[in-house]
Amino acid sequence: MTNKVIDIKAFIDGNRMAPYQWLTLSLCFMVSLLDGIDAATMGFLAPSLMKEWDISRVAFGSVLSAALFGFAVGALAVGPLADRVGRRKVLLISVLTFGVFNVSCAFAETSTQLFVLRLLTGIGLGAAMPTAATLLSEYAPTRIRAFLVTVMFAGFALGSGLSGFLASFLVPNYGWRGVLLVGGAIPVLITPLLFWLLPESARLLAVQGYPSAQIAKVLNRVCGSKFSADMTFVNLEPALAKVKIPLQLLFQKGYGLGSTMLWVSCFMGLLIIYLITGWLPTLITDAGYSVQEAASIAAMFQVGSTVGALTVGLLMDRFDSHRVVSLAYVLGGVCIFLLGTIIMKSAWLTVQVGIAGFFIGGGQTGLNALAPAFYPTQSRATGVSWMNGIGRGGAIAGSLIGGLLLSLGWHFGAVFAALALPAAVAAVAVLMNRRAAHSIMQETDADAANAVTQTSLVTTR
Structure with missing residues (x-):
């Protein structure tokens, strides 16, 4: 050997x-x-x-x-x-x-x-x-x-x-x-x-x-x-030119579009999650539930998110990962929109909150699996970290926007209907990242084919 x-x-x-x-x-x-x-x-x-x-x-x-x-x-x-x-x-x-x-x-x-x-x-x-x-x-x-x-x-x-x-x-x-x-x-x-x-x-x-x-x-x-x-x-990955500013690595060889789309998706996803988790208990309490009941119902969003994350991860390994994550955001947006139409004293409220968490939380966690696969080793930590860092801006925005909308007199249904929009934006951004990934992959495959003709590769233990 x-x-x-x-x-x-x-x-x-x-x-x-x-x-x-x-x-x-x-x-x-x-x-x-x-x-x-x-x-x-x-x-x-x-x-x-x-x-x-x-x-x-x-x-x-x-x-x-x-x-x-x-x-x-x-x-x-x-x-x-x-x-x-x-x-x-x-x-x-x-x-x-x-x-x-x-x-x-x-x-x-x-x-x-x-x-x-x-x-x-x-x-x-x-x-x-x-x-x-x-x-x-x-x-x-x-x-x-x-x-x-x-x-x-x-x-x-x-x-x-x-x-x-x-x-x-x-x-x-x-x-x-x-x-x-x-x-x-x-x-x-x-x-x-x-x-x-x-x-x-x-x-x-x-x-x-x-x-x-x-x-x-x-x-x-x-x-x-x-x-x-x-x-x-x-x-065997795309070779990126050495740069003085590490952030420049995220915008070489077609990575710019994909990086921007990952940022948009993460920002929008965390905006939704933090607005819901931060203000849902208050909205439920305002509808006449006790504090204990509101906490239990709101907790179903996290329960659904955990189950959704594992499910989305399994599906990503079996089907087109970008389409799985995009579909999760779309279905999550639909569920959140429907959540705003439910009569607050309906028995379906707890179930609907859990389902919304399943899709939105699943899509957001799936995004964290997409990002490492998108970047080469040379810039992977920078790419994943910057996506999460930009996304935190969405978390902060979600917390602030929730308070602002409530102070303006928005009711439960209006708030959740509005959240369908960032879910749709996140879904589209994931698909645009897919286009960038496929373009880069074609170039990578060509480079790898040239390398294979010159070397003997060992892939067994």
């Missing part, structure tokens, strides 16, 4: 998942879970904090939004770094960052201090998820990649739910500071485990020209293979 050329992607695609690849999925799922716990914590602590510090909802609203702004900053800033210094290093730093600053939040004495610390926590949160998704996608075979990425993102929803149980147990016994201490200590303590077990992307190492011995060592560990230092490892 000496003097052989190994196409890493073809090797991974041509073999079954090795135990260490499943471990990598588990580690990325753990990061997603911890991210979800820390991201949702403040919402559950709000009543205790406002009472203890005697501050208004408006004043505390800035604290709740701090992590969203931090998330956007983290995603936009760290993606290019992960493409340069490695996914593993950035992911470790990100987890440690949101853990340390979440612990620091427990010692805040004013809302201003808490705002700053939650902003810094959000930077770590925003950097961790896109980086984990990028790393996982580079060790996942194409045939099941979408499902594995959606499984990872399901950890975020699970973590958000666990955060509520954590708060319900700790607040009565240890106060809100105890929740932040525990929620931050867990990722800090997990970081050494990630340092020990988390691999670097072999595909990134090959693109960056690392020695064959180092790449062979990583592949032998993760994929259970028997490669040696006298082999040559390649990653």
